[in-house]
Amino acid sequence: MSKTILIVDDSASMRQLVTLTLNNAGFNVIQAKDGKDGVNKFSRDKMDLVITDLNMPVMDGIEMIRQIRSGNSHQFVPIILLTTESQEEKKKQGKQAGATGWIVKPFKPEQLVAVAKKVLG
Numbered sequence: 001m002s003k004t005i006l007i008v009d010d011s012a013s014m015r016q017l018v019t020l021t022l023n024n025a026g027f028n029v030i031q032a033k034d035g036k037d038g039v040n041k042f043s044r045d046k047m048d049l050v051i052t053d054l055n056m057p058v059m060d061g062i063e064m065i066r067q068i069r070s071g072n073s074h075q076f077v078p079i080i081l082l083t084t085e086s087q088e089e090k091k092k093q094g095k096q097a098g099a100t101g102w103i104v105k106p107f108k109p110e111q112l113v114a115v116a117k118k119v120l121g
Contacts, residue, residue: 003120004028004045008038008052008064009082014105018051018082021109022116035059039067047077049120051112054083054090062097069098078119082107 005027007018012033019029030045032038036059038052050068054061065079078100083090086104094102100119103112 002026002028003048003116004030005049005051005116006030006032006038006042006045006047008032008035008050008056008061010034010053010056014053018112021112025113025116027116035061035064035067038064042068043071049116050077050079051082051116052079054081054085054094062093065094065097065099080115080119082112 005022007015007029009015009018010033015031019031022029030041032041034056038050042050052061052064061081061083068079069075079098080101080103081094081099082103082105084105091102101115103115
């Protein structure tokens with residue numbers, strides 16, 4: 001059975017690119033346009049992995065991760081930040097919130113697929 005990945009990014013073109021990349025690798029993808037939308041979709045459906053942007057309107061990626069991690073049954077779902085940010089302070093904030101990993105944009109499609117496969121075991 002194929003794994004379901006939630007993509008959270010305020011950029012429609014980035015959501016499309018990530019979705020196409022992951023669909024071609026055999027994953028099911030659900031899209032969300034910001035952190036609040038992401039939390040709502042995460043709580044409604046079973047997700048195997050979350051890939052989120054950091055800087056978004058309404059709710060940023062760090063706050064979304066905190067909200068997802070606050071649920072007891074969601075502590076082990078891998079969450080990857082996919083962002084243009086690369087400062088150590090931002091990475092530290094992501095890790096403290098509960099992020100599993102960090103990929104800097106622009107990304108190589110094969111890198112994204114490899115990371116997804118690795119964290120999904």
